[in-house]
Amino acid sequence: MWERSLPAKMLYQLVIYAVSGMGNKTATILYPTLSDIPTTAKIDINDPVSCRNIASVILQPVNLEKVAELVSGDLGELRGYVIKIIS
Structure with a gap:
């Protein structure tokens, strides 16, 4: 998604989730990358x-x-990375 546009169908679905009134009015999509260049x-x-x-x-x-x-190293660092991603 960093190198290509988010497909309109996916964006529409995320918008519906976000405005539905559930949670904090935010929808998040996680996408895989092999680089540290992409940002939120x-x-x-x-x-x-x-x-x-x-x-x-x-x-x-x-x-x-x-x-x-x-995963193959310090689980505390992994936990920190995951918390950073989901918060």
């Missing part, structure tokens, strides 16, 4: 009448090489 992206969803922010969609990269390295 946030798409704000605004009410077309009031222009107020009503929800957000988060695109969160997960570096699979880093996860593989951490």
Whole structure:
């Protein structure tokens, strides 16, 4: 998703999740990467009448090489990486 656009179907589905009223009005999609270059992206969803922010969609990269390295090493570091991703 870092190198290509998020497919419209996926974005529409995430927007529906975000504005549904469940949780904190945020939908997050995790996507795999093999690099540290991709960064988290946030798409704000605004009410077309009031222009107020009503929800957000988060695109969160997960570096699979880093996860593989951490799985075979210090589980505390892995736990920290996972918490960083999901918070």
